[in-house]
Amino acid sequence: MTVEAASPAARALDRAQILRQRRRQALSQAARTVVTVAVALAVGFAITVAVSDRPALAFRALLTGPVSSLSRVGTWIEDATTLTLLGLAIAVVFRARQFSLLAEGQLYLGALAAGIVGLHLPLPGGLHLTAGLAAAALAGFAFGLVPGALKAIYNANEIVSTLMLNVVAVRLYDLLLTYWLKPPTAGYTWSDPLLPSAILPRLAGTRINAAAALALAMVAAVWVLLYRTPWGYELRMVGANPHFARYGGIPTRRVIVLSMALSGIPAGLAGAHLVMGVHQRLILNISLGLAFEGIVVALMAGNHPLLVPVTALAYSYLRIGGDIMERTAAVGSDIVRIIQATIILLITAQLTRVRRVRRDTGDDR
Amino acid sequence: MTIGDVLASIASVTFVAGVLRVATPILLPALGGLISDLAGVINIALEGTMLAAAFTGVAVSALTQNAWAGLAGALAVSALVSLILGFAHLHLRADLILAGIAVNFLASGGTVFALYSLTGDKGTSSRLASLTMPYVHVPVLRDLPVLGPVLSGQNLLVYVAFAMVAVVWVFLYRTVAGTHLRAVGSNPDAAATAGIDVRRTRYLALVYSGLLAGLGGAHMSMGYLQLFQRDMTAGRGFIALAAVFLGGRHPVGTLLAALLFGAADALATQLGSLRIPPQYVQMIPYLVTVAALVVYGAARQRAAGRRQRAMANRLVRTEAGG
Numbered sequence: 149m150t151v152e153a154a155s156p157a158a159r160a161l162d163r164a165q166i167l168r169q170r171r172r173q174a175l176s177q178a179a180r181t182v183v184t185v186a187v188a189l190a191v192g193f194a195i196t197v198a199v200s201d202r203p204a205l206a207f208r209a210l211l212t213g214p215v216s217s218l219s220r221v222g223t224w225i226e227d228a229t230t231l232t233l234l235g236l237a238i239a240v241v242f243r244a245r246q247f248s249l250l251a252e253g254q255l256y257l258g259a260l261a262a263g264i265v266g267l268h269l270p271l272p273g274g275l276h277l278t279a280g281l282a283a284a285a286l287a288g289f290a291f292g293l294v295p296g297a298l299k300a301i302y303n304a305n306e307i308v309s310t311l312m313l314n315v316v317a318v319r320l321y322d323l324l325l326t327y328w329l330k331p332p333t334a335g336y337t338w339s340d341p342l343l344p345s346a347i348l349p350r351l352a353g354t355r356i357n358a359a360a361a362l363a364l365a366m367v368a369a370v371w372v373l374l375y376r377t378p379w380g381y382e383l384r385m386v387g388a389n390p391h392f393a394r395y396g397g398i399p400t401r402r403v404i405v406l407s408m409a410l411s412g413i414p415a416g417l418a419g420a421h422l423v424m425g426v427h428q429r430l431i432l433n434i435s436l437g438l439a440f441e442g443i444v445v446a447l448m449a450g451n452h453p454l455l456v457p458v459t460a461l462a463y464s465y466l467r468i469g470g471d472i473m474e475r476t477a478a479v480g481s482d483i484v485r486i487i488q489a490t491i492i493l494l495i496t497a498q499l500t501r502v503r504r505v506r507r508d509t510g511d512d513r
Numbered sequence: 514m515t516i517g518d519v520l521a522s523i524a525s526v527t528f529v530a531g532v533l534r535v536a537t538p539i540l541l542p543a544l545g546g547l548i549s550d551l552a553g554v555i556n557i558a559l560e561g562t563m564l565a566a567a568f569t570g571v572a573v574s575a576l577t578q579n580a581w582a583g584l585a586g587a588l589a590v591s592a593l594v595s596l597i598l599g600f601a602h603l604h605l606r607a608d609l610i611l612a613g614i615a616v617n618f619l620a621s622g623g624t625v626f627a628l629y630s631l632t633g634d635k636g637t638s639s640r641l642a643s644l645t646m647p648y649v650h651v652p653v654l655r656d657l658p659v660l661g662p663v664l665s666g667q668n669l670l671v672y673v674a675f676a677m678v679a680v681v682w683v684f685l686y687r688t689v690a691g692t693h694l695r696a697v698g699s700n701p702d703a704a705a706t707a708g709i710d711v712r713r714t715r716y717l718a719l720v721y722s723g724l725l726a727g728l729g730g731a732h733m734s735m736g737y738l739q740l741f742q743r744d745m746t747a748g749r750g751f752i753a754l755a756a757v758f759l760g761g762r763h764p765v766g767t768l769l770a771a772l773l774f775g776a777a778d779a780l781a782t783q784l785g786s787l788r789i790p791p792q793y794v795q796m797i798p799y800l801v802t803v804a805a806l807v808v809y810g811a812a813r814q815r816a817a818g819r820r821q822r823a824m825a826n827r828l829v830r831t832e833a834g835g
Contacts, residue, residue, distance in 0.1 A: 302810030485622030
């Protein structure tokens with residue numbers, strides 16, 4: 149009478165069919181991805197040929213540059229670490245359908261907090277590192293509470309409030325750096341180097357530092373949070389259908405506030421990574437719109453935490469390859485930007501097409 | 514300069530005229546953002562569109578020695594940029610926000626590349642003899658006692674910007690095309706069922722929005738300043754999006770929001786002459802906006818609460834009467 153009545157054999161057959169269908173889809177998706185990447189690279193090459201007198205050299209720098217030496221691999225992983233953390237931050241808020249763009253501001257305040265702890269709070273070895281990271285995470289979390297509360301209480305549009313608060317955070321960072329943290333004798337607008345105990349240890353001979361492991365731990369943490377806790381379920385429900393979630397008794401206001409605050413933890417840690425790992429001091433303009441790169445990473449990963457490090461690695465590869473192309477083949481960063489934009493356009497066009505096919509087949513995604 | 518001097522200068526005519534000038538390159542893209550947002554396609558690429566138009570205006574006006582040709586070129590390029598965005602999203606089904614970000618990258622890289630090819634300079638177009646749009650002295654306005662100096666003598670595009678508020682309002686609320694556009698934005702499926710071509714409407718909305726952003730970009734390089742600088746729009750496209758939402762997604766609200774940004778910006782410049790670190794002053798416009806957002810939200814909530822109570826009262830009365 150009911151579906152339950154289907155025999156075990158029939159169910160096994162169904163499952164085999166579904167698995168076969170999934171495999172076919174995965175294959176066709178892989179084929180499409182290969183084609184898209186090939187087309188994107190061809191377009192990139194065409195642009196390079198048009199502007200460079202040594203196009204082969206320039207394009208090889210873009211394609212193989214990031215893996216051409218151990219130190220370059222290190223630079224690539226270092227950059228991907230920052231983007232993974234920012235991608236996670238964006239994925240959390242986008243999953244809750246909160247278009248908070250606060251990650252940039254949270255990064256700045258995280259960097260500021262980590263820098264202050266690293267410069268002025270002498271603590272023994274491991275404790276100092278922990279304190280710096282914790283301060284950054286806390287700063288990001290606390291800053292996220294502001295637009296979260298404004299939206300939950302006053303229904304203030306989060307796109308507007310976060311864009312505005314970002315500028316406030318950046319100016320605050322500039323202010324404290326210029327008038328307090330910068331030594332009066334420094335030629336550049338930057339602080340002294342952090343105390344050695346606050347510098348993230350590097351893997352021998354490369355720029356890869358301990359934050360890479362931290363980023364992977366955050367990937368796991370965000371995945372557990374979103375998919376293995378009741379709280380993550382509530383967050384995804386609010387993102388999928390806020391009205392349904394509210395009628396289902398989910399405290400949507402709390403979810404809104406907490407999603408923006410929690411996304412500040414990886415974003416703040418990204419700032420800590422820049423200060424305690426990459427630059428080892430506070431510098432002016434520590435990020436020029438890195439959060440936008442984080443949006444690209446998160447959206448290409450379909451806001452799925454486990455895919456974020458993958459897309460971060462891919463996107464960083466393009467960024468670092470572009471840098472190397474600029475340095476070794478004198479192709480300007482403006483051209484690199486154009487090539488990046490073209491590749492993003494082509495790849496997103498392809499990715500969304502696959503996702504739509506999946507929805508049509510009723511596959512739960 | 515003392516605080517008194519600053520206060521006096523704020524009350525002055527030049528300050529108000531300055532507000533109009535500063536608000537223009539926010540108002541124009543904001544109206545564009547409003548149109549595309551009401552059609553359900555948020556235009557993240559306003560920033561890049563402005564930048565491309567600002568460059569094209571300078572380049573074409575310098576090459577042809579005709580400011581109007583420059584403006585036409587700026588508008589053509591902004592329409593083209595919007596079509597690229599529309600094609601990526603509406604035909605290739607790329608994510609709209611991602612495609613918008615990509616278009617911004619494209620404009621930022623493309624303008625610097627074109628500038629370098631044209632002048633050998635990657636920073637500014639100062640080597641190009643570019644033209645500006647005319648400054649208009651309106652005959653009647655000019656002679657008004659206090660308002661005269663404020664309202665007259667502005668760049669032509671400033672007047673265009675304020676006229677566009679009315680044009681956009683009429684378009685959205687008094688024409689069939691505008692009604693269709695809003696229908697597509699509020700419920701695309703219903704609109705499609707009613708026989709409206711959703712994709713075409715969204716293409717048009719993106720193009721209109723691009724043209725308005727293009728006017729704003731042309732004002733940046735052919736009025737506000739008299740040259741092109743790399744990344745000269747400096748986030749105005751995003752501030753414009755903020756103005757759309759702050760203005761409650763309505764042309765008049767958007768105008769008020771743009772004026773608020775303009776006033777706060779001009780104020781920051783005035784206060785900059787006091788001995789305050791500029792960073793404090795530069796925070797002001799943004800804090801003002803957040804405050805405005807809170808006040809607006811609170812007021813709207815109070816109004817909603819009142820409506821609800823009134824409705825409850827009426828229900829009680831009806832039931833008592835029945």
